[in-house]
Amino acid sequence: MHPNPVRESDRLARDPDGADEVDVIVVGIGAAGCAAALSAHAAGADVVVLEKTGPAEAGGNTRVSGGAWFHHDDPDGAADYLRALCGDRPVPEPVVHAWAAGTREVTSWIESLGARVLPNGSYTAEYPELDGSDCYGGYRSVDGVLGDGRLFGALTRALDERDIEVRYDTPAVELTTDPATGAVTGVVTAAGRRITARGGVVLATGGFEGDPELVRTHLGLHDVPVWGSTAATGDGLRMAEQVGADLWHMDNMMTVNGIARPGSRHGFFAMFLYSRGYVWVDENGRRFVDECVPSGHGQALIDGRYELHPKQPMHVVFDERTRAAGPISPDAEVMAVGWNVLMDGYRWSADNSAEIAAGWIHRADTLAELAGRIGVDPATLTATVDQYNRACSAGRDDLFGRAPATLTPVTAPPFYAYQSAPVLAWTNGGPRRDQHARVLSRSGAAIDGLYAAGTVSSTYSWAKDGGFHIADAIVFGRIAGAHAADRVR
Structure with missing residues (x-):
């Protein structure tokens, strides 16, 4: 999808000792990562996206998903619906409000990237008996087509059009921090290259369904196949934990027959x-x-x-x-x-x-x-x-x-x-975050310079409806990218 991909091995060959410094580092090129990179760029930031896989497999579950998001015009109703879906596992009210307001804007934001958005099918709320479910306005998707990688194609074309750099085959393995303040200052790649971020690092690495050990530990499932990308191995979860991140709803998931x-x-x-x-x-x-x-x-x-x-x-x-x-x-x-x-x-x-x-x-x-x-x-x-x-x-x-x-x-x-x-479609748990997509420490304080969006840290503590994960990834990816860019200023 990127016609001229950049690989870490090529950069090291050209400049083995060079130091990288940018405003915002985004780790992962699914819906959340693309949204973060595009929003940070729109705010004037210098952005680089690091993707662990090559171009042929990049995009995580976004690339192989239905690529549709749920649409609504009622933030108050959407907030009620999310609360009801969470049941006895409530998420903080500021997160609920950010989600409800942000999901209303997903359709217009995708259209602003130049994509044609149309209704997709006649999907209705999966939990019609719950409060707020009447807000559900069905699916929207690129060209009104479910799946076929169309959303991922639209997002990566937008990256290309803005000359946002994507480095493929570049796994991030560690976060760097300021020893005095604990703020996250950048990443270290698997090749040992250090990249500094003036504004922040956005973790958009997907879930942990591709890691059998994490799946056994948190979900109690053994040797289960996965529906999507096996590259979702909990990389962001591990890096966030290493700098003191708290975790939320680690036992939530979607499985299928x-x-x-x-x-x-x-x-x-x-x-x-x-x-x-x-x-x-x-x-x-x-x-x-x-x-x-x-x-x-x-x-x-x-x-x-x-x-x-x-x-x-x-x-x-x-x-x-x-x-x-x-x-x-x-x-x-x-x-x-x-x-x-x-x-x-x-x-x-x-x-x-x-x-x-x-x-x-x-x-x-x-x-x-x-x-x-x-x-x-x-x-x-x-x-x-x-x-x-x-x-x-x-x-x-x-x-x-x-x-x-x-x-x-x-x-x-x-x-x-x-x-x-059964088959594991995706996980929901990961580093806890706030309404600004900032990762929170175990004490509840924001870890400066560290953000998370997408299934590395899903909003959904329990039940979720169709099109919710794409919507959530885009909403908090946009929030994370904009907030990280603002730290530069």
């Missing part, structure tokens, strides 16, 4: 758009939840409370009718999102036969035989599916209350199953 090819760290959405003839069973072969419970971007209303969903490994069991009804995972023509679809160009077979032949999905003539292949007790799995089928015949699921319209039986052999770990 998904499937990964053996040996791959990237997973596919499994959406079952063409049939509801499936059940989820645990390691013992028993159903454990309403598989079709209405859910938002990470949470579902289960037993009267919004819970992470899905949040445990499971086997997804279905039959021949569901196999033949259509692809489990949508391709780019249906939903142009996800690493496997956009970056690797994988096209799921129309009848799932290729994935079955490849061994991603187990096949067996009977449920008992299938149970043996997935490692559960044959009698238990058979009894579980029989009980579910009786619920389908009765039109009532007494175990979990699955809606009658979704009760499609699993009766036609052969039978199929795959394991969902």
Whole structure:
């Protein structure tokens, strides 16, 4: 996307001992990083963006996301909605107000960059029962198209047009600080180069879903595939912690029912758009939840409370009718999102036969035989599916209350199953920040010169709606870039 990328190795070859000094350093080139760089530049600052990957993989989850943001014209209503979504995990009121005011301006700001913005589909609030949900004005996206990297393309074109320097293959590994005041003064790259920032450093490095150890520690998930970029390995989180940053909502995330090819760290959405003839069973072969419970971007209303969903490994069991009804995972023509679809160009077979032949999905003539292949007790799995089928015949699921319209039986052999770990779409927690996007220390004081935006430090303490993450990244990226530039003055 940048036609003439700058690489750290090239700079070191030209000037191995040179010292760099700029006004604002932005670490990461997703939506938050681009917004920070563009806003700092608009405020008159000299900006450099450091990106750990090369141009072919840069952009993090922004590049493979739907690239849409939610639109509204009601900051008061949006503030009410955010408070309700946070539930018993409130975020500070100044942050709520900054978010509510800023998300109103995302559409006009993207348009100011020269992009054409149009409504995208007929999306409505995912939590319509919550206060403030009537503020939700649907999705907006570049050209009115979901995904396909269009937002990332628009943002990086804006960087190019302003001659904002982006250094690829340049991981930042450490923050430098003033020994007298503790203020952040710059970064050290993996190559050992020190870059000084007169105004500040903006961490826009994404979440930590690509780091298995952090995922195990904070989310309790083991060896899960990720939906987006595996470059999101908690770099910003670690650097902020090293200078005393406090953390917030580290256990929040979004997971999806998904499937990964053996040996791959990237997973596919499994959406079952063409049939509801499936059940989820645990390691013992028993159903454990309403598989079709209405859910938002990470949470579902289960037993009267919004819970992470899905949040445990499971086997997804279905039959021949569901196999033949259509692809489990949508391709780019249906939903142009996800690493496997956009970056690797994988096209799921129309009848799932290729994935079955490849061994991603187990096949067996009977449920008992299938149970043996997935490692559960044959009698238990058979009894579980029989009980579910009786619920389908009765039109009532007494175990979990699955809606009658979704009760499609699993009766036609052969039978199929795959394991969902589940797939981790993104994390939400990271260094705590205030309404100015300043990172806060464990004492609650702002760490001068250090900012965070995007999923390295998401606003969302619990539930979140569609288009919220892109909106949040842009709002606090813009705030961070402008505030850091103002420190120079």
